[in-house]
Amino acid sequence: MKKIAVFTSGGDSPGMNACIRAVVRTGIYRGLEVYGINRGYEGMIEGDIKRMHSHSVSNIIQRGGTMLKSARSMEFRTPEGRKKAYDNLSALGIEGLVAIGGDGTFTGAKVFYEEFGIPTVGCPGTIDNDIYGTDFTIGFDTAVNTALDAIDKIRDTAAAHDRIFFVEVMGRDAGFIAIECGIGGGAEFVMVPETKTDLGKVVKSLKGLRKSKSSSIIVVAEGDELGNAEEIMGMIKQKIKDPTKEFKVTTLGHIQRGGTPTAQDRVLGSRCGMGAVDGLLAGKTNCMSGVMNNELVYTPFAECIGKTKPLHPDHLSLLDILSI
Amino acid sequence: MKKIAVFTSGGDSPGMNACIRAVVRTGIYRGLEVYGINRGYEGMIEGDIKRMHSHSVSNIIQRGGTMLKSARSMEFRTPEGRKKAYDNLSALGIEGLVAIGGDGTFTGAKVFYEEFGIPTVGCPGTIDNDIYGTDFTIGFDTAVNTALDAIDKIRDTAAAHDRIFFVEVMGRDAGFIAIECGIGGGAEFVMVPETKTDLGKVVKSLKGLRKSKSSSIIVVAEGDELGNAEEIMGMIKQKIKDPTKEFKVTTLGHIQRGGTPTAQDRVLGSRCGMGAVDGLLAGKTNCMSGVMNNELVYTPFAECIGKTKPLHPDHLSLLDILSI
Amino acid sequence: MKKIAVFTSGGDSPGMNACIRAVVRTGIYRGLEVYGINRGYEGMIEGDIKRMHSHSVSNIIQRGGTMLKSARSMEFRTPEGRKKAYDNLSALGIEGLVAIGGDGTFTGAKVFYEEFGIPTVGCPGTIDNDIYGTDFTIGFDTAVNTALDAIDKIRDTAAAHDRIFFVEVMGRDAGFIAIECGIGGGAEFVMVPETKTDLGKVVKSLKGLRKSKSSSIIVVAEGDELGNAEEIMGMIKQKIKDPTKEFKVTTLGHIQRGGTPTAQDRVLGSRCGMGAVDGLLAGKTNCMSGVMNNELVYTPFAECIGKTKPLHPDHLSLLDILSI
Amino acid sequence: MKKIAVFTSGGDSPGMNACIRAVVRTGIYRGLEVYGINRGYEGMIEGDIKRMHSHSVSNIIQRGGTMLKSARSMEFRTPEGRKKAYDNLSALGIEGLVAIGGDGTFTGAKVFYEEFGIPTVGCPGTIDNDIYGTDFTIGFDTAVNTALDAIDKIRDTAAAHDRIFFVEVMGRDAGFIAIECGIGGGAEFVMVPETKTDLGKVVKSLKGLRKSKSSSIIVVAEGDELGNAEEIMGMIKQKIKDPTKEFKVTTLGHIQRGGTPTAQDRVLGSRCGMGAVDGLLAGKTNCMSGVMNNELVYTPFAECIGKTKPLHPDHLSLLDILSI
Known part of the structure; x- marks a missing residue:
């Protein structure tokens, strides 16, 4: 050759x-x-x-x-x-x-x-x-660290306002990024395509958790079987029915593909x-x-x-x- | 006192x-x-x-x-x-x-x-x-640098694929963040609430620019009078009518509020x-x-x-x- | 328990x-x-x-x-x-x-x-x-990335001036940090305690390399058997004897222990x-x-x-x- | 033209x-x-x-x-x-x-x-x-932020060990970088060429401060009239004469010149x-x-x-x- x-x-x-x-x-x-x-x-x-x-x-x-x-x-x-x-x-x-x-x-x-x-x-x-x-x-490692950095930033503002944040990360068929930055970011829940998401459990926890927690972050892989972050937030919001709770979505998108x-x-x-x-x-x-x-x-x-x-x-x- | x-x-x-x-x-x-x-x-x-x-x-x-x-x-x-x-x-x-x-x-x-x-x-x-x-x-300075870092990352992937990216930054009534990270990020266009956006000029430029440029980034303040990034992309896409051009939107959202x-x-x-x-x-x-x-x-x-x-x-x- | x-x-x-x-x-x-x-x-x-x-x-x-x-x-x-x-x-x-x-x-x-x-x-x-x-x-991974970020920064200025930089990283008995950030940082040489450093080879290469390379970075683990970065630079400088070449040392020190x-x-x-x-x-x-x-x-x-x-x-x- | x-x-x-x-x-x-x-x-x-x-x-x-x-x-x-x-x-x-x-x-x-x-x-x-x-x-702004990031990292490890750190930043004739990253980094003292450094005051404060503070960071511009960080640390160490206190020096060097x-x-x-x-x-x-x-x-x-x-x-x- x-x-x-x-x-x-x-x-x-x-x-x-x-x-x-x-x-x-x-x-x-x-x-x-x-x-x-x-x-x-x-x-x-x-x-x-x-x-x-x-x-x-x-x-x-x-x-x-x-x-x-x-x-x-x-x-x-x-x-x-x-x-x-x-x-x-x-x-x-x-x-x-x-x-x-x-x-x-x-x-x-x-x-x-x-x-x-x-x-x-x-x-x-x-x-x-x-x-x-x-x-x-x-x-993979760079994408995870980029997503994690974003989650750290979001936690700052989430904590300042006692908010519930849904962060959508890449992963159409696989939850590796979501799991890794979920653990690393101290997320309350991570929703991935590989496992069935139990919405009732999440809702129950979110209602309960809020007393001791100042904020909650839920990481959603874009390919979760229940839908994307926006859709899942909608479902949960409807079930929690608590107007005092603020819900927000951030979709990280293509920043996960770039960077040093x-x-x-x-x-x-x-x-x-x-x-x-x-x-x-x-x-x-x-x-x-x-x-x-x-x-x-x-x-x-x-x-x-x-x-x-x-x-x-x-x-x-x-x-x-x-x-x- | x-x-x-x-x-x-x-x-x-x-x-x-x-x-x-x-x-x-x-x-x-x-x-x-x-x-x-x-x-x-x-x-x-x-x-x-x-x-x-x-x-x-x-x-x-x-x-x-x-x-x-x-x-x-x-x-x-x-x-x-x-x-x-x-x-x-x-x-x-x-x-x-x-x-x-x-x-x-x-x-x-x-x-x-x-x-x-x-x-x-x-x-x-x-x-x-x-x-x-x-x-x-x-x-302000932190938010601009966070947005700029995101634009740098997006340019990496935009350049790899010859894509046109619309990046939405915060600014409901003011374009300061958009202008600053637009200049700093080398954006092709910046759309802000303070000035009237000339869509025709943008479309014309995008058609022309693509020969020498490997990618284009357009920064949109969320409060631009024409709409948000998603909406503006829709308008431009329709006017350019070129199926070989790929358009993408990234909305930076709350990461701009947090961080060191x-x-x-x-x-x-x-x-x-x-x-x-x-x-x-x-x-x-x-x-x-x-x-x-x-x-x-x-x-x-x-x-x-x-x-x-x-x-x-x-x-x-x-x-x-x-x-x- | x-x-x-x-x-x-x-x-x-x-x-x-x-x-x-x-x-x-x-x-x-x-x-x-x-x-x-x-x-x-x-x-x-x-x-x-x-x-x-x-x-x-x-x-x-x-x-x-x-x-x-x-x-x-x-x-x-x-x-x-x-x-x-x-x-x-x-x-x-x-x-x-x-x-x-x-x-x-x-x-x-x-x-x-x-x-x-x-x-x-x-x-x-x-x-x-x-x-x-x-x-x-x-x-370990954080320390390596911190050292790597420093090397990236040093390469910017090294390249602007055609300089030879010696970067000392932590590692009294082990070269893991040095090796990892040396590969990642595109270093010309890495000197670690585990292997015998062949100074003659380095000197020969540095003399030769300089024609095509705009800068050279040599990563030194603090515990290298030949000494620390300052000492090794001294030895090499003396052997190269070329007043047109600029040599610099940076010792990263305790920044490698901290950080997110x-x-x-x-x-x-x-x-x-x-x-x-x-x-x-x-x-x-x-x-x-x-x-x-x-x-x-x-x-x-x-x-x-x-x-x-x-x-x-x-x-x-x-x-x-x-x-x- | x-x-x-x-x-x-x-x-x-x-x-x-x-x-x-x-x-x-x-x-x-x-x-x-x-x-x-x-x-x-x-x-x-x-x-x-x-x-x-x-x-x-x-x-x-x-x-x-x-x-x-x-x-x-x-x-x-x-x-x-x-x-x-x-x-x-x-x-x-x-x-x-x-x-x-x-x-x-x-x-x-x-x-x-x-x-x-x-x-x-x-x-x-x-x-x-x-x-x-x-x-x-x-x-200037990039150099200050690079130095500040280093100080943040050093504070992490300084706080973990109750140490006194001397951080030397660039500035042969001017203290701008030192002052700016000293304020931003929450330094206890900043020593610059423009003002006379009162060593007695620093020593007195360091002795006193240590009860409530978990760590101390002193930023030194390389051109301070008393000498560089290593030299100043030597003078202070000798005057404090307290073997339980740990003193460390970090010289940031050329990383301050590079970077995005x-x-x-x-x-x-x-x-x-x-x-x-x-x-x-x-x-x-x-x-x-x-x-x-x-x-x-x-x-x-x-x-x-x-x-x-x-x-x-x-x-x-x-x-x-x-x-x-």
Whole structure:
């Protein structure tokens, strides 16, 4: 293998730049030529590909976003689109790919590999942490700390006014961000897609809790089965029927995707990126480079996409106990 | 004057604790007994008042929110409510008041002073900066920096995807936060209540700009005359009619009210608090202690409430020029 | 077991408050009375012990430092001191202890348990991460992120001036902080106590690197075998002998011990705290409650103190490869 | 005037990039060609000058440091050096200069203008705030907030251990940073070059204070007439002679120069930059564009360099009163 290319795809996440940097520098260190593909599969189809050098990735490890940009590509879902992409890579002599992204990215990579056979290793870049085959995804820790910082700020004002706040965090299918910043933020309740939310219990607690507590914060993952934060607040407000209680909603939104990555995300991104290149050189393909139990591991794309990563039961216990 | 009391009222803002601390310590330094009233006018009516010492305000200068809590009081708007409040203060021998808050707080303080004659000096505690008689209000700088940090994060992800983001910041009647974080965040446009928003110009620019710009951020004050960010985005989307452009809205909400105060807010809060006590001792009343042109000044409540503080024309020019 | 007490000892670390909160609330949740001992073993000897309730630990999870304060006790190293401590605990009927701290804390706890038999479980509270029996210690992640933030700031000014910066971080016997923030900060070199520093290689690289690099950052753990950052800079300066190169040293010092804890430290502190109480109730003693491979585990104090936790070889490789 | 050039010189400061951006975009907006000179006077001599476009300054407003780099030039102090610089500018047809920096930068600019007559307007870029002709310098607010954040962290650990901390901040000739972060950080004492430090009073207070205070923080400007923090701590330690008291020093160093600029520094940098270009176009020269009492003003270089900006007496009072 002489030439490899790296790209980011799907939703961006903090730490992707650290990962790109590691791919580029490990590749060069191992004697490879490394190329960067702009805007994911879209750029692959358009041939938006450039040679990368060691200095191309100087001073980016601390930047949020992705220097290679990202996009969602409709055309790559068609055989014609993928053929164009393959032709562009072939023309440059690219013999290996590193795909940084989440579920959708790996699904595309799997199909592409199975059709055209260019060896491909993935790196788990998404804030949601919902990818099997790695304990944490690149960007998760930063997103959690951003959400936590917001919760700390909201608690200041919630406490000043004895208010009940609903904070909606990202997580369409998974509650990892919600659980983590809920524990860390001292939330009274956390509502996640993975567990059935018992509204009666929440209402009962909120009525009772208010005597000793100066404020209450309820963290809601956007994908909770009962609805989003606004909707859930509506239900609870109606059941509590107490005009003296003030309810407020804050939806954190896209601030969770940006920002300077934390140490953990930079190190994890670096490690997965190095692992991806070394994996390609060792003959790995159609799999993801992740970190489990502090060791680099490779998991087939099929498992990463197909298996569900469960919330840890200890975390659910902590929430129940610590909000008393 | 032997005994004074301090309270916070209305929306809380970062730096209120620094102000309380300065009132308490300046009072003690000048030989006074100082009392703290919890939850603003509500606590005044309920007699929720406690003696404060130098150590009562230790280690609070860096905290967001207000250690005396805040509330909006309906009862204080009635003569009976105010009579109860007066009786409670009289019973304790309180001879002077420091009222930390905004427009509503000062309106209440003015009425109360005119009815019962307890000397009262205010301190401008609100994130909105919309109070005449002080160049900046306590909490404004922190709110702007919080909003700016959010915009920086959003730009990371906006740039990764070539998106157009609408960021809604606080400011029901005033655009100070929007203008300041718009300039600081390199926003393409800022929409504020004080100026008429020219939607046609924005649409035209957005269509043109996109060739050289990788992303666009539009900051909207919640009180813009065209509507909130969601509504304005709807109008623009409809006029641009380009399905390849992605539009997103983020409403920053209550995170702007909390958080560790900046240096400026701590120093300003300290200075206004000291000024309020020294003002009371010098016979001032029915006025606010603010800082204009870096000097402590006292402005009658009537002016603080009645006069409008305009946006600086230089700031409006900066926005036009720097977004090219 | 009906009554337990918790204390913090040795150097404080961010997340200790989250741990105290978890001990108090888990204890109460399980039906125990919980006491807090001020200033570690010193307060135990002086009988500075107070009952703690659920609200005693409200609103502390986000605070740095330790609400129970810490101290280093000479008297506890004497049999007489320990006897006094035991008598105070006995008088209150304390039947179990949770000791939050590092090596020194556990050494004291082990001796105390072996002499007086009060069941004791420890929690790993130290920024250094040098305790066997847990993947991370409480406070490590915050310290690393604080150091990383400082390195990011220094890189801004280093890059503006083409300078070589030596940044000294904490770590008398262990290089965990240095390695982690070195990888995350994109450092050119990291010098740690665990590995022999090859000065010749550094000098050679610094001479060579400067053509393509705009600045160089070298992270030095305070306990590196060659000396501290100031001393190492002196050696290198002398060998490079190039008056056009500017060398600077920054010693981060105690800022690494303070600050709002990160999500990871709050969650880890909470989990270890819960684990310590549940451990006591399950009959554990003379051991530490830690988290390895994302599972709660108990490790005898003897091992925590006696065994060395090694740096991960992957991290050392990353440093070599990514600084090219 | 058709062509202007901008450069940064001397110590870098956060907000310089915002200023460069404003110069470039205002220049282009007004129909000029704008050039950037790398590494200050050094690059002027070497002819390291490049054309700048609107997109050249995209996405830099939030970055610390200076994209044009800075340097201190010995050669520019010689007539030959300045002649070379002039020849390079002439060759490109540069008719106006914007010099961003501090005292040294303006001294050089003044001499250069007087010798060669190229109109020059300065912008006050330095963290020290010690330039006459502007209420604040670009970078001061960020430096203060960085120092304040460090003090907050140190207070966490100081409070946990009842320690006395000496924190040294930048300020060789001026105490602005020290005063501002001393008030904001709730310091017990602040020692600055402008006032005589009364060591006896400090010692007396420290002995007395310790009963009610859990910790003490003393902020020292590096240029205090008694010495640096380490030296002053030595003197105090010797006078207090109390082995139970722990004294610690932290020297914040270069972290104060870097980091993401605050809103104030970005807005101030933008405003001064716009003012510099508009000043050149209006025929101003040999002067600095600053902001006093919230209005843009131009002050002759001779005054900026020659006059001293005093500390505000209110700030000195605040320190005395609020540390009780």
